[in-house]
Amino acid sequence: MTKLERRVDAGGAARVGWRSGLAGALTLAVGMGAGGCVGNIGDGTEGGPGVGGPGGNDPNNVVCGDGSVHTSALPLRRLSPEQYQNTVRDLFGDAEFAGTIDAGEPIISEREVRQLRDNAEAIIGRSAAWTKPVYPCALQGEGSDACVDDFIAGFATRAYRHPLSEAEASTLRSVFAEARKEMTFAEAMETLLQVTLQAPAFVYMFSAGAPDATEDVRLLGEYEVASRLSYFLWNTMPDEALVSAAEAGKLGAAEGLAEQAARLLDDPRADHAVQRFMSGWLQLDGGTLHNALEEAVKDTALYPTFDAQLQEAMRLETEAFVRRAFFEESGSLGDLFNASYAYVNGPLADLYGVEDGPADADTWEWVDLDPEQRGGILTRAAFLTVFSTRNVTSPIRRGVWVIEEGLCSALGDPPPNANDVKPEGGEVDGELLTVRQDTLARTKGEVCQTCHSIINPVGFTFESYDAIGRWQTEEITSGLPIDDSGLLQSSGDQDGELAGALDLSQRLGKSERVRGCFADRWFEAALGQAPGKQDKCSLEAVHASFEEGGSMRDMVLSIIGSDAFRYLNISQETP
């Protein structure tokens, strides 16, 4: 079973499908289908439509190293809401612009079409805030056709992210001419601007391949690869330097592309893409069974320090940790899973039991957390908070995250009548139980055990952290001692008994499977869809380059250098 249980929005940000969070989170009461629980996801063996063409371009017979380039066809995508927003801001130099646009369904909705119109009108209404040139001439008076041509060569070219084809330019000239028949010059220019902002070349990310290409699998055009790179790493339109590189024809060659990719990654704007990826991967923005970190609700009697300020601090800490692990330290996955440095303010220092930490909520500093208690991103408050209930831990959901997102192992669907009532411990049938014991009791059925025998022993290793991530040796609700022993069974190279979450994190940080999974998730973000069959060779090359201790940054660069990123497969898209 290789079903990828994630969907990808138009911007390439992975979002969790309803099954993903649901699958293992339910305590399987009855009716699990026959067969094993865990399969592989995101391994590039499913998804890409078949193509035929020169050089063995057959999805069912992909031979790496056969001299052919292999890459899967990609469907037409629109800018994601965030990409749209960023692009408008960059185009107009209006940092405060805040339009409304829905997260992208694969096919645009009527509502989104209306939003594009309303946003275009709102943009024009904010002309006083523009800091970038838009109209190449004064709008007062009668104007001239030359102004329209200048608009096409200037603003429209930037908006479309490529020099306009004659057909595109002709359409815009026609729009202006028709509008001018019944409007003032200024109004006709506004009409032209509004059409530009709703035109497919602006709204969609379309690639036709390099000019004059005839092969089904072909290099992206210079401007196309510039856009793909910019939206991947900066989530916005290409800057002038990238456009200049495209104009000079430097991006078709791997070296030229790598040079620009490194430049973009070195820019602070890349931090946003990394944070966005990590937040999505860790499901800190919400999932099917939990709210976003900022909307998490906790029992105030059990967690009196948990408030909006602490939630905000957890987010900030996570971002600082990710930034340091990715950009400033060795950048290895080991750092991400094991590092004990933390950026904390007073309340967070208290939460982590830091002695002599910052005095108040407004003071932040880097500290080293107790290495006997904390190591890496999975032992931090943000992750542990969202994967908990209002009052207790959720070992099932913590375990599911590790298996599905850390190991890319697919958990089968639960039956419809699988329970979703939390094992919360406390007094059950006259007996005092820990969450762990209650979880075991609720999942002891043979069918439940099909998956929960794998999920639970991973999730139990996090039992030393309560529902907001505080260290606990006795359970906050039952008062019973914590047992955080566990078992890892589906990692391949790192399987074995576990002595708590630190042990688990260390194994995950060393796991080849986790590295591959992590790279696959980035691959998905880069291309906006899950790897297809034709991406097998690109994936293998990326995996091979991402060795233990290798940097995440280099892994991202290897994705950008892969055939899947640089080439286009049009064979399924030929009318």
Next chain:
Amino acid sequence: MSRHQVKALKHTGRRAFLRLAGGVALGLPLLELTHGKAWSAGGTARRFITVFSHGGMLMNQDHSGFHSGNDKYLKTDYWKPAANTEALVLGPIMEGLEAIKSKLLVLRGVDNKAASEQAQYGSGGHGISNVTALTCADASDPWGEPDALGPSIDQVMADRLADLYPVKFKRIHLDVSGHQYGSPYYAASGQRVSGENDPKKAFETIFEGVSADEPDPAYEHLQMKRRRVVDGVMESLAQFRGIVGAADQARIDAHLDHLSDLEKELSIAPPLCQPPTGIDAEGNDSNELIGPLHAKIIVAALRCGLTNVANLEIADIVVPWAPSGLQVDSAFEIGHSLGHYAREVGPTGESANIADEWSLEMLENRQWRLSLFQAIAEALDDPAFMEGGNTMLDNSLMVLASEFSDPASHVSSGTPLLLAGSAGNYFKTGRYIDYNIPAQSDPNTLNYQTNESTHNLFTSVLQAFGGDDAHFGSDHAAHQGPLPDLT
């Protein structure tokens, strides 16, 4: 010549006509100025309204029977009418609807067979039950993340009614947000539709330019400019369509279709009508504020003749749901977990100790949802807005539906269905109809078997509005044709 090249040419001609029509100020009857537009004279099926309540009800319905009360499952059906008689006696969830009871039809024993027949476990499931609930359609990836491969009933009705009664908006769709696994609303195959959750934004969109005064020249000029922009965007898309691959052309076609609807919208002058006041909540306000405002917007839009079709979608609750201070300490902060308690609040269930508390909270929530249905229905039944001898409600059909009956077991059998209005005296209302076959001989039976599906209900709906449809949706129903005994 491609389909959309043809469209572009046709559209140019139509535009010329519409420009002429747009400049004509129409004199409207006094009633329309003061109370909105009222067209129908007597018994005419005129409007269609859906209220979709995600997450099921409090029902003891299972796939092949009803929970007896001797096990761990919920034993009470809070949705079922209080008496097994054709004359309707409202049950607990619907008790607030007493004033319009004579205008209601409560249906029991109607399955969503498109869900149960396509589901992985032969019963239902979140994704498949949602996408089929109003479409009755075949689904892509039915065991995974499905999409309906056909339009929902509201979309079909919107297209048909707009042809008969041109309106500014073919349909409006408002959303009380929360948590849900998929949508029952589809514009067409694979085209999921979502609603507006912000009352202020909805108001600004729907009632833009609507006034009891003469049309504002500045607004008319804005509309003219918008039409020119739509022209240009459509031309750009038509050109773009020619360069994308075949697989992507369907996406562009959908985009063009939406623009075409927008174009039609711009061609219709707003009615002379008094817009509602007090729509001041935004999308991030509480659902308790948003829900009633949505109902108010829908009523006003229907009264002003701005649309023929309205949808109110109510997502599953985001707990804590505590309008009365009650609170169940549910699992994962979303209504899904809360619903799941239904499978263990029975006498032998693990959560029997909180059964009363849980049931009360769920009951309150579902009653609140029904209060939104009630607000729309009662407003449409206001005798100040008579259409011939009928109220607006009489000339409408409201359908309340959900993807599940019992949410705990994801049961798509015997889903809750409540109708209000008679579609122009077509349906006989004030009744309770139970299609459960064993109930014909024993009204209190715990056994369950039916031949009826939502396919048949929506076929009845199409026929009520004058359609000659033999069937709606996929081939999963036990029989084609309408539901028996409705008329």
